[in-house]
Amino acid sequence: MESPTPSPPTGSTLHGRVLVGARVGGDGSVSVHDGHDTVADEPVTVTLLAPDLVADPAAVHAFLGRAQTLAGLRSPGLVRVLGDGRDGDHVYVVTASTRGEPLGEVLGGGDQGLRYGPHTALTIVADVLEALRTAHDEGLVHGGLAPDDVVLAADNRVTVTGFRLLGTEDLTPRTDVRAVGALLHSLLTGDLRVEEGEPLRPSATVPGLPPDLDMLVSNATEPNPRYRPRDAGQYLTLVEQVLRSLPRPRTEGGDVTQPIPVVDAEALAAGGSPARGEGTPPWRRLPVLVGAGAVVLALCVAGWALVPGDAAELPDLTGFSPEMAEVELAALDMELTFAYEDAYSEDVDPGEVAATEPTAGTELEGGEAILLSLSVGPRHVEVPDVVGGTENDARTLLREAGFTEVEVVQEHSAEETPGTVLSSVPEVGEDGDREEEVTLHVSEGVIVPTLVGMAQAEATEALGGLGLTVSVVEAPSESVAEGAVSGQDPEPGTILPEDGAVTLTVSTGPEVVEEETEDAEDGGTAEGGSGEDGDQAAPGGSCSGSAWDAGTIYDEGDRVHYEGRVYEARWWIQGFPPDLGGEWGAWSDQGPC
Known part of the structure; x- marks a missing residue:
């Protein structure tokens, strides 16, 4: 049939x-x-x-x-x-429903394919990684991130959608890192056809991109997963470092926070200037490199650098913003080309020109290439005070100080809460080399194992072997055999101090419901009734029936009591307390018991 x-x-x-x-x-x-x-x-x-x-x-x-x-x-x-x-x-x-335009549609919107400038491409990717870091921290992998899963709203908000709900068992956060690296390549090049194989390098498609962008993309798209950043958080640290080193684009009106637009990749490579869109969201408009007033001012003050004939001296650009340095070079009217690299500097603020190649005062020839070294601050900086705080806080402080490589060594500590930073190498207050790794020694504590389903004696022995204390409460359970653990607090995977305590809920078997007894021949109410009409006892009394159990799987229609109220399951559910979810939750509140 x-x-x-x-x-x-x-x-x-x-x-x-x-x-x-x-x-x-x-x-x-x-x-x-x-x-x-x-x-x-x-x-x-x-x-x-x-x-x-x-x-x-x-x-x-x-x-x-x-x-x-x-x-x-x-x-x-x-x-x-x-x-x-x-x-x-x-x-x-x-x-x-997400409002906005998927990146796949944005990048495919031009005749030749569209792409973003480096600053906006990294800004979008940083937002994607920030969202994925939240998921990775909870053990959840996206499993299939593609440009259509990233939605851009008119207010520049980035939303990640399309999480795979099946078939992700063998995937790791490094799978998502590879997808984000491919996404960054598409943003920079406009090429949506990213295939597996050799590491990707966007400069092979768009010559002149900063080398750091090749590094970011190739590291994330390395075919061997073990050589990729381990998760979204680690990759985000690298992206933020490169983002800080890039010159910030200016827009009309001088808003330096306005993202660079989507532009036509082939037209840009050919030296063309794409037209500015009308009525488009901010992240699709073409900003002016600098305001008109800044250009006029720079052209006026640059007159001293002009030398009669076909030669000119390179002015001293130290301390200039990248935008103003470009205007100074353009004012020489010698068709100079320029590129950027990062450089440590003790004297120049991050983001400003620290040095040039050739050096200031050098006589230039038409068409010559100028290398502008942008300061990323000093190479040796003081290690911030991270001891006593959490590992996540320590990583944030180190990243803000310029340290991008952090290694964590877990150690047992009977005095400190698990996850507390015990010490660092180099030590707090010492000058650390930003090119070198900072090692954090973090209190590990004891990881609580999964105990549900184990016999009480077996679970107690396991916890005792870990140095944890045990307390036991008993409760009926429809799904767990009598004498076995039906619940535990805290949940599996929790890190406790070495002398931490775990409460085991041990099953007493299915709850026995006493049958109602009839009164004498006068047909009176059942025992526990509340009057001649046989009404139920008033709400607020003791709850009968099954108490909610975190380890039990409930089907549609199953009823439990929890904190003095009765709840009915709307569908299959396990592990979620009945008082969570509200009208969209899996439990329907039936009132007090």
Whole structure:
């Protein structure tokens, strides 16, 4: 007998609230649809598990489990999960609709392909990495980042969408790093056809790009994953360092924070000047290199440098901003070309010209190349006070001081909270070489193991072997055998001090519900009744039935009590307390018990 064909999802309504619209994407495991929240009256996006996988409990568990993990992430750069669950034949995730334009459409919008300038390309990538760092810190990998998964809004906000909900078990954060490196290559070159193989180098497509950009892209797209940055956080540190070393572009009106626009790559390489768009978002407009007033001023003061004939002396550009240095060179009217490199400097502020090659006063010839060295500050700087703070805070302070290579060594410490920085090499207050690695010694503590399902004696012995103290509470459980651990606090993976405590919830088996006894022959109320009409006891009394258990898997319709209230599961759920989620949550509040 043939299995019935599932009804098309388009036009369906999930839980009487979300109307499923036309399909807009997906793969063999999921389909993505436009949707509309009829209660909030706003557009949403609906991702549905493929019909042939809905009958696979493992696939449903993995799909909803990743959706619930994604829902717990808090980052302005991540798409917001509104709800998930199962309604009949449909297993779904509902996410907020993102306003803006996918990068894939932006970069493909020109006749020859479009690209961004280095500053804006790195700014976009930094925002993407900041969002992915939040996910990586929680053990979640995107799994398939592409230009269409990065949405740019008119206010320059970057949103990462399209997290893969199945098939990511064997992927690591380095998979996402490779995808971001390929994205940076596409932003800089306009080439969306990025294939696996040798490390990518954008300067091979767009000559003249700073060498640091080649370094960023090639490191991230290295075929061997072990040689890539380990996660989004480490790659973000490198990107921020290069971003700080680049000259900041100026726009009309002098707003130096305005991003460089999307420009036509081939026209730019040919020396052309792309036209400025009208009515386009800020990140698609072409800014002027410097304001007209600055150009006039520079041309006036540059007159002293002109020498009769075809030669001129290179002026002293030390301390100039990159933009003003370019204007000075253009004023010589000798068709000079110029390039940039980073240089340490004790005297010149970061971002300003520290030196030139050739040196100031050199007689120039037409068409000569000028190398401008931009200061990144001194090479040796004082190591900030990181001892006593958290590892994440220490990394931030070191990054702000200019240290980009940080190694962490974990050590046991009975005195300090896990994750506390115990010491650093070089020590706090010493001058450190920014080219060298800073080593942080961090209190490791004890990692709490997974204990649910173990016998009480076995779990107690395991915790005792780790030096942790144990307390036990008992509670009924429908799914865990009597005498076995049905819950634990804190949860697995938590780092505790060596003398930390763990509370085990041990199952007493299924809860026994006493049958009601009839009164004498007068047909009175059952024991515990509250009057002649047989009404239930007033709310606020003791709760009967099953207490919520973090280790139990609940199906639609299952009821539990939690903190004095009764909740009913709307769909499959595990590990999420009933008081979380509100109207979009998996639990429906049935009132006090």
